[in-house]
Amino acid sequence: MGKTLYQKVWDAHTVGTLGDGRTQLFIGTHLIHEVTSPQAFGMIRELGLTVKYPHRTFATIDHIVPTINQDAPADPLAAEMMAALRENADDFGVTYFDLASGKQGVVHVVGPEQGITQPGSTIACGDSHTATHGAFGAIAFGIGTTNVRDVLATQTMAMESLKVRLIKVDGELKPGVYAKDVALDIIRRLGANGGIGYAYEYGGSTFKNFSMEERMTVCNMSIEGGARCGYVNPDDTTFDFLKGRPYAPGDAEWDNAVSRWRAFASDSDAHYDDIIQINAAEIEPTVTWGVSPDQGISISETIPDPAEAATEVLRNSYQEALDYMKLPGGTPIKGVPIDVAFIGSCTNGRLSDFREAARFLKGHTVAPGVQAIAVPGSQITAVQCEKEGLDKIFEEAGFEWRAAGCSMCLAMNPDKLVGDQVCASSSNRNFKGRQGSPLGRTILMSPVMVCAAAVRGVVSDAREVFEVGESDIAVA
């Protein structure tokens, strides 16, 4: 019986078994940011410990950084957190991609961009979207702050092993359907808690043909389906992406690295604890209607009617979601008015996202009364977009072109909804209050669908707004 990539990586990083039966797992790459690390540094200082592998610890700043005047937060608490990260990085000799480096950005965009994220590695970060890095065939976990302390001090953490579920998507996506729709579709099928206890392996021809950015978008949202990590087996697409990046192996070591990486891929006779098959052609542009990422429907469907829910529990949860969203059950999602359009985040804030959105947005104008913002995932992404003139396309359409950061995904910086505004968002969570207003409403969708909603001022089918045809299949 062969092994999955998950098992191979786990075995290669196992230090031993702890007294309580958990595995002490070596974490080869530790990514840190300003929100979940200061307390951990405080803990190691208090215990008289130090950072064991500073050269395997990489910091950047993303959650609290403003997207206008990045280095001058008006909020003194934000300034304090920025200063704390600077001090901690300096004191412990940790590499810090700060605002002046030109390499700052959302931590899950920066790692791959720098070539730090590599196949067959273990990665941890005090952020639940760390699963993003699994796109490279890494096993990447989001962890709490006490775990961050453990990884800082020992480069290891205590972990319970996971089962592995293969999610196999085969075939070609229809025009106007994107990796984001694949992610939302999987979560809709399996539920927000469907992945508890599992690592997700994403396979099948659809993933094989996906670009690295598309793989990252799906792996990113593993946690929204309850799975602590998700990954795609490394292949030539992975290696081509990494070649030449600052922290990738150099020419002399390249061939060895590639053969080592390739060997981590799941064996053809590997055992899976569960297998799910999905036909790519059945996936439609998907949007959420409620307050959990599994409350999604295709753009042509109607919002579920609580009266028709199969169980009382479901009926109550539908009703609660609809009360919050102020949406009537049984009516189309298409046509729901929006106030804000947001393109960005660790889910959809990469060059290919802005390219694809700009391709359709060009020549269109944001509807009156809609605030539209485009936020590149990193300073490098911003420069790449600007070189291609994408910023101009967004600005001419009426979008604000901002500086890199988490922005409106999570409300820890000035980019927030106001009152009960509705936001068409390319981010990952539609929880109550997620985008900064305790009454704010989020509708998750792909960046191209966000553009369509921005242009029409209502939730729309991008295929109609932009007359997407057979020739418009996303080219990565």
Next chain:
Amino acid sequence: MALAKITSVSGTAVHVPGADIDTDRIIPARFMKCVTFDGLGEFAFYDVRFDPTSGERTDHPLNEERFNGANILLAGVNFGCGSSREHAPQSLNKYGFKSIIAESFAEIFFGNSTTLGMPCVTLTADQINHLREAVEADPATEITVDVEKLEVRSSAGHTFNCAIPDSARDALVSGRWDPIQELLDNEDKISSVGEALPYV
């Protein structure tokens, strides 16, 4: 660094209704602008405890005087889903909760809670409903989460078998729920694993 052996937690309880209670609900992100966890207790469930428009207290169970002092939280499915923020269990713990009973827990939240020495055990929806009815009828109902015997008992006469992963049970009961010392003790093995990894 001897840790307390957490074999059981007793006290009164409060039920917070709803499935998929996410960590943004437990601690809204704006309260995470801090460099320590001190003081997070007062912000637990803030946006559902206080009306966002008027600032008035809502009818959330945590605002009901009769549940003041409850140290056991009763909840539904997938409690603590979403972000990995340890601020969520920290705020509940600092608010006064010492144990959580739910139908299921999101994994990162569960791990973070165990590391704080706050047992999270599961019961069925029916069993939780019985406990909810008991505490709502009489908020003084005492509940015991017995981690060692894997039981939840109430002064209203309930005895239910509860579940918690073996490793978490062992960690709590034997006083090694914070693993830092054990991790540090294996320094030699850590170095040899690190040396065998070409990318490290």
